[in-house]
Amino acid sequence: MIKIFSNKAELALFFCDELVKLVLKKNEIFLCLSGGSTPEIIYQYLSKNYNDKIDWRKVNLFWGDERCVSPDSEQSNYGMTKRHLLNFIDIPKKNVHPINGEDDTEKEVIRYSEEIKKIVPLKNDYPEFDLVMLGLGEDGHTASIFPDRMDVINSDKICEVTIQPLTMQKRITLTAKVFNNAEKIIFLVTGKSKASIIKKIVEERKKKLPAEHIRPHNGELQFFLDSDAALFLKRL
Ligand code: 6PG
Secondary structure (H helix, E strand, O other): OEEEEOOHHHHHHHHHHHHHHHHHHOOOEEEEEOOOOOOHHHHHHHHHHOOOOOOHHHEEEEEOEEEOOOOOOOOOHHHHHHHHHHOOOOOOHHHEEOOOOOOOHHHHHHHHHHHHHHHOOEEOOEEOOOEEEEOOOOOOOEOOEOHHHOHHHHOOOOEEEEEOOOOOOEEEEEOHHHHOOOOEEEEEEOOHHHHHHHHHHHHHOOOOOHHHHOOOOOOEEEEEEEOOOOOOOOOO
């Protein structure tokens, strides 16, 4: 399902309201956060306008991927979430499960996989997130599953180590097996720079790019786009 919003602010507000509804209807939720810059406006809205609308004690936060850097780095997905969200909400520390990007990568992959399997309810032996937020790269990557690593789409592991092909930065990413086990996946895609790639993903669907292989087996797939990102889509 594709939802097109006039701008990022409208998209962010709608997402926040959807999250409020999700938290209200469950005793506990397991949320997998996206990396990148797109979610920043959502975190800012959640911090400013939704702190009293969400019982954060019910929310368990995980990350879909992380850059292998210190949490203080500008590059850190956890660091961005801390700066724009975690510093402002009353979420118990035990509910926040960052990927330790600064640690030995091979050890962290094992540690994080075990942590997820221990805490997130399993379905068919894989963690089942209530909601996975994902971004979309201009090359069709999502999380840190890049086009040169389509093996991560079929990996049986929970986490894999990848390399960002342009910057050669090491990453840790959850695999498609985990994402596709979720109850719901929402791609958050904004800006003119994403207009051509989103058309490839939602309309051309040649199945050559990582993001095209992200589709919950039994859950719901949604795309939240602003009008800039939706520029080239056929208007229904
Ligand atoms: C990351 C992300 C990555 C991101 C897309 C979109 O760690 O960078 O997981 O998949 O979501 O590259 O990034 P922007 O939101 O910055 O456009």
